[in-house]
Every structure is written in structure tokens, then in C-alpha cells.
Amino acid sequence: MRLKLPASISVLLLTVVSVLGIVNWDIYQKEQQLAHGQVVRLALAPVDPRSLMQGDYMTLNYAIAAPLRALLEVEVGQGLVQVRLDNNRVASLDSVVQESAGVKLKETGQNRSGISATDELVNIQYRVRHNQIKFASNAYFFEEGKAKRYEGAKYGQFRVDGQGALLLESLLDKDFNPL
Template sequence: MRPVMRRALFLAAGLAVLVTLGWSVRDFEALTASGDVVLLELAPADPRSLIQGDYMRLAYAVERQEIHLDAPAGTIILGLDERRIGRFRRLGSTVAHAPGEKAFRVRRTASGDGVTVEPHSFLFQEGQADLYAKARYGIFRVDASGRHLLVGLADADARKIEPR
């Protein structure tokens, strides 16, 4: 392969990577701006990492339930209360759900007797550990297909925790 051809191929591959990353960022920004708010109960732990700074490991209440997915990934249907706190109702698809319900994508655990919700950590500014130790809910933005993005943490009153 000639040097000019190799250089052109390298530039084309680099451009493809940049376009893919840009598209992904745009997609997450759109989800953050227009997704429905859903809160999931959580159980935080380990609020410190020497390499990353302050963070909180997250475990969600829905992960403690016995939910059996047939595939490695699937969708559950959450029932939402008046504060938009989601609780598992049933397995489901992304299209058929009643008012007050929301589809939410999950993965099957390795043992197959439960589900896992990503992400399992939340990074925050150094020195804010005491503030975030009050967290009781993860705040997600969720689209119609159940794709979700963790955008914050909330206290016991379902109010978003805002750093000082």
C-alpha cells in the first residue's frame, strides 16, 4: 500500500471515529434534554476513590428483586408514583405500557436470577461526600424505548441534590 493511500485510509478512519463519538454525544444530550424523569431507589456505598476522586458506588433496589430475563438484556416495566419513583411491575416490551408506567432497559445478572442497572457509580466534586451521603434515589432520564441516563441523585424527599 502506498504512503498516500495509507495516510488517506488513516484519516478516513479517524474521521469515522470522530463522527461516531460526536453522534453519541449528541444522542446523550438529546436524552438528557427530552427524556422523562424516573427515580430509582438506591443503596449507596464506598464514597471515595483515590484515583478518581470522590464518587459513590450505587446499587438499586430493583436489583435485589428476583427478575428473570430470557435474554442477556431486556426491558422491565416500572410503575411510577406521584413523585416519579419507579418500582418493578413486570417484564415487558418497549411499546405496550399503561399510563403511569415506563419502560426501562436492564441487563441480566451472571447468575440469571436478577437484573443489573447501569451505571453503578456516580462521580461528584471532591469534598461533597457528606452532601451525597444523603442520596436515596438515582435520577434518570428515560426515553420511550427504555434507554436511560443517570443525571443526578436525590434525597429521601426525592429532591435533586445540588452541590454548594
């Protein structure tokens, strides 16, 4: 005897299996990026100390956003920027590689003094939302009561994939030690 399921239950089961498959595939890809992605460190910019610690997360702002903001003329958009990595893998803005979603560049040059010809170039993704530059994560969540541990954060360490997508791996102190 063969069991026949109604069409609605079959569709529901197929949908659940598909969603679980997609979610698990996304998790697998992010785990692979964290394990094998290229290390890029972004210097953290000073943030208003009154809003730096709010409960169990830290608001992150990146120093590289200011020179990029000076080059863009949009409130909303996204694209790729090329950054140079120094010997400590700290990124500095080199150029805007690709603009999309209406991003326009201002007519202005880049000051590239002090950048070594041996520095490595990497593309990373950015977004502009409400006239602010955003990279992978603009917040770092941690266990309640651990705020003091992260007050000395100077860098965000990311893993970047071949398309320039960033995943925040950890926060680092001024000597590049994980917090």
C-alpha cells in the same frame, strides 16, 4: 497543481473523521436524551457503608433490583422491565417485558397491591452480570472531598428514551431535591 495523498494517509484521515463523527453523534444523542427524556426515579437500596464511599465515587444499588432478581434465573443476560411511576415518578417493578440473551423467568407471581390504576407505565433496560441486576449506572462519580454531600442520597434520577435506555441525571435526597 493538484495534491495527491498516499492511499494509507487517505484511509487514516477517513477513519479519524468517521470515528470523530460517530463519537460526536453519540454525545449529541445523549445530550438530547438528558434534555428531553422522560424522568424516572429509582430508589437507592442500602449499601454496605464500608464500600459506599470509596475515593471520589459512590457505589449505587437500586431497590427495584431485588424483586427483579427474584424473577430471573440467570447469571448473565439483558432485557426490558416495565415499571410503574407513582406521583413522584418513583419506579416500582410491574413486569418483565422482554428477555434476551438466555434470560429465563421463574414461575412466580407479582404482588401489585398498592399500585394505582393511574400510575404511568415505562419500559427500562436492565442487564444481569455475575448474577447481579444492573441498570444504567452503578456508580456516581463526584469531586474529591464532596462525599458528605451525597451521603443522604435516596434516589437516582434518570432520563429514559423510547428504547428504555437510562441515563443517570442526578442523585436526590428523601424529598426529591438534587444533591
